[in-house]
Amino acid sequence: MKKHNFSAGPCILPQEVFKEASEAILDYNNSGLSIIEISHRSKDFVDIMEEARSLALELLGLEGKGYKALFLQGGASTQFLMTAYNLLQNKAGYIDTGSWSAKAIKEAKLFGEVVEVASSKNENYNYIPKGYAVPEDLDYIHCTSNNTIFGTQIHEFPTTNVPLVCDMSSDIFSRQLDFSKFSLIYAGAQKNMGPAGTTLVVIKEDVLGKVKRQIPSMLDYQVHIGKASMFNTPPVFAVYTSMLTLRWLKSKGGIAAIEELNEKKAKLIYSEIDVNPLFNGFAAKEDRSMMNATFTLANEDLKETFDAMWKEAGINGVNGHRSVGGYRASMYNAMTIESVAALVDIMGDLERKA
Numbered sequence: 001m002k003k004h005n006f007s008a009g010p011c012i013l014p015q016e017v018f019k020e021a022s023e024a025i026l027d028y029n030n031s032g033l034s035i036i037e038i039s040h041r042s043k044d045f046v047d048i049m050e051e052a053r054s055l056a057l058e059l060l061g062l063e064g065k066g067y068k069a070l071f072l073q074g075g076a077s078t079q080f081l082m083t084a085y086n087l088l089q090n091k092a093g094y095i096d097t098g099s100w101s102a103k104a105i106k107e108a109k110l111f112g113e114v115v116e117v118a119s120s121k122n123e124n125y126n127y128i129p130k131g132y133a134v135p136e137d138l139d140y141i142h143c144t145s146n147n148t149i150f151g152t153q154i155h156e157f158p159t160t161n162v163p164l165v166c167d168m169s170s171d172i173f174s175r176q177l178d179f180s181k182f183s184l185i186y187a188g189a190q191k192n193m194g195p196a197g198t199t200l201v202v203i204k205e206d207v208l209g210k211v212k213r214q215i216p217s218m219l220d221y222q223v224h225i226g227k228a229s230m231f232n233t234p235p236v237f238a239v240y241t242s243m244l245t246l247r248w249l250k251s252k253g254g255i256a257a258i259e260e261l262n263e264k265k266a267k268l269i270y271s272e273i274d275v276n277p278l279f280n281g282f283a284a285k286e287d288r289s290m291m292n293a294t295f296t297l298a299n300e301d302l303k304e305t306f307d308a309m310w311k312e313a314g315i316n317g318v319n320g321h322r323s324v325g326g327y328r329a330s331m332y333n334a335m336t337i338e339s340v341a342a343l344v345d346i347m348g349d350l351e352r353k354a
């Protein structure tokens, strides 16, 4: 039986996508060839790459606005250094809202001066800092839109003329934003778009070409743009499956429609966390993430009982990250409201039982 998969990443994808992707492994489009054995220079694959790139821009509302979409390798973790390599000439600002932000800061320091404009580290990252001023002399300011581990999400982005760079790994395509406010967006596929192995990078071209250092080809956005995201062999299966997920999202009504569903799912679980005396929410209420709900048991003695109950109900992947403890329910785009209801039922059952 298919489980209710709340895994934080790699994570759930639409069942239709799993099916179509698995069929393409055996025989792509009745070609007599597998998707993973054809040349990445074949028309079939070039078409897939181009569809993936244009669907990404279309869904984000960025077509015809000077942006390019790339499907690169090395995960979001490579983007921590690639953004700085390509954009950091003198000084960059970072908003430190969790472990992933901290890792991005560490890499950027290899390339220039880094100012931590705001941080919530003092409270184990359980909130999003607000009311800070963004210095005007920065090459860019970097933020993490959704903090996968801590379950917080930025609801208001800094207003500034400084180019905005954002790690959207765990909430890309999940909610409507004015994406044209961002100069560079990156996201590892495995949280909301596809299997691990590719990273979407969306860049406004006018931020490039400003640093004086030489950049190795594989780490140079301009090289990848010049080669239409095919400078070297792309991760063909990850790109294909991401493209299928983007097609699926478009057919469901795009980001506007999925956001409505994501809001319903988040409301369902957070209401349970708030009314059920056995659970405490981890993140500050106003900063709660629609994607990753983090919560702990009020009484740790109930852990064994609760864990047995959710496992019995076919639920997977709700253990919290070690730096927060407790539980984390990741509810990415492909998760149905029925799966969230299954978890909420178990939380209610625990209260009735205890």
Ligand SMILES: *Cc1c(COP(=O)(O)O)cnc(C)c1O
Pocket (backbone or CB within 6 Å): 009, 074, 075, 076, 077, 078, 100, 144, 146, 147, 148, 167, 168, 169, 170, 188, 189, 191
């Ligand atoms: C998972 C995650 C990363 C790391 O992604 P990799 O693809 O494993 O390098 C970076 N940032 C955020 C916000 C994440 O959730």
